[in-house]
Amino acid sequence: MVLHRKAILFLLFSCLLILSAACSNVSKSSNEKADKKDSTNLAESIKTEDLKANIGKNDWVIVDTRSNDAFNGWALDGVERGGHIKGAVDFSANWLNVEADQKNKILSDTLKSKGITSDKKVVLYDANGKDAQSVAEYLKGEGFKNLYKYDVKEWAANQDLAMENYPNYEMLVPPAWVNDLKTNKNNGKPYKIFEVSWGDEAKDYKIGHIPGAVHINTDEVEEGPVWNRLKDKELEKFALKNGITTDTTVVLYGSDSMPAFRVAVILKYMGVKDVRVVNGGFTAWKNSNYDVETKVNAKESVSAFGAVVPANPDYIIDLPEAKEILANKSTSTLVDIRSWDEYIGKISGYDYIKPKGRPAGAVWGHAGSDSSNLEDFRNIDHTMRNGADVLAMWEKDGINPDNKLSFYCGTGWRAAEVLFYADVLGLKNISLYDGGWNEWSMDSSNPVEKGVPNKK
Known part of the structure; x- marks a missing residue:
């Protein structure tokens, strides 16, 4: 009888253990499913009417997570209208894949500068079903909770809903456009692709x-010691040698885009009607997984340019015109595109430029950390920065985009890139002061300022 009771107790205990294990497995399975759900559905879908109702509210922020090209105006990934939802800011999923020093800090600072903060309701939109998810995962890791997702194709299909693009967004091209250009051979019209660098x-x-790209050495368009553009006749010879006419579609890029923008501005000054620069440079091309070649392609010449050089003489100005701009400050501004330390005269920025300072009356327009960088005008992937951000930055420094603006730097490269961006944004009466600080500082009679300017 005693043995029988022990057997019964043993059987009951065994059943309890089995039930406990089963419940544990069920709970574990449920948790795994919940975890899986949380990792795949990081953001709740939002309807078009709800999105429209919340645009502009202080506790909401609408974020375009697509490529910079789509934000600027290109209709990509099946979207009927190019550009971004009016009122949206940008934070591209592409930025999360960039390898850069202090990447976490740069991304964090970017979020803050665009008003993307964890106390707000954040709508992330894309057109491929992937970009918004990638950004949502990143934001979840940064402590964001109120996340929503939206397919911008729905918005773009409704012509009554406002979208914005830059007036001249086509000047900056995505790699896909370049690939199509090569495939369809520009529909029979002449085109050239150039890799631009020094040397x-x-x-x-x-x-x-x-x-198919041909190399251009920047020495083909400028010369020392001032490093101004070549004489007009020499520039025409450069164009003919490279097979460029006024009607040639010219696509420029480089591992560093700055030299490409320098040549682009000179070509526009000369009179080439269709000048494009690859947004993000050669890195953007490689990241798009398009073919790359190592064959050295020879230059193919032409016999006539097709216009009198320069056809657009006001696009690049020289020292006399720069002085005129400084003499008419109410309607004109000479904009300094150098680092702050260069602007206030702490450093010259160049080993071959000894004088320090700035032309008296010039206004700082931002640039980057040194003479080789333009962080203030580029995203972390070296695409063009949001135009609204640039204009807001200039407004704080008293730069009126409606004024006649001429941009300068040390020798023309940085300022050329910013001039091109200003052109993309549709600004009028803009130019490059070619000589820059290098030319200005060579004549001691030219007035110079140093230090932090007095705010009036």
């Missing part, structure tokens, strides 16, 4: 370039 060795070009 005859063309190291980056020989490592790899867009198939």
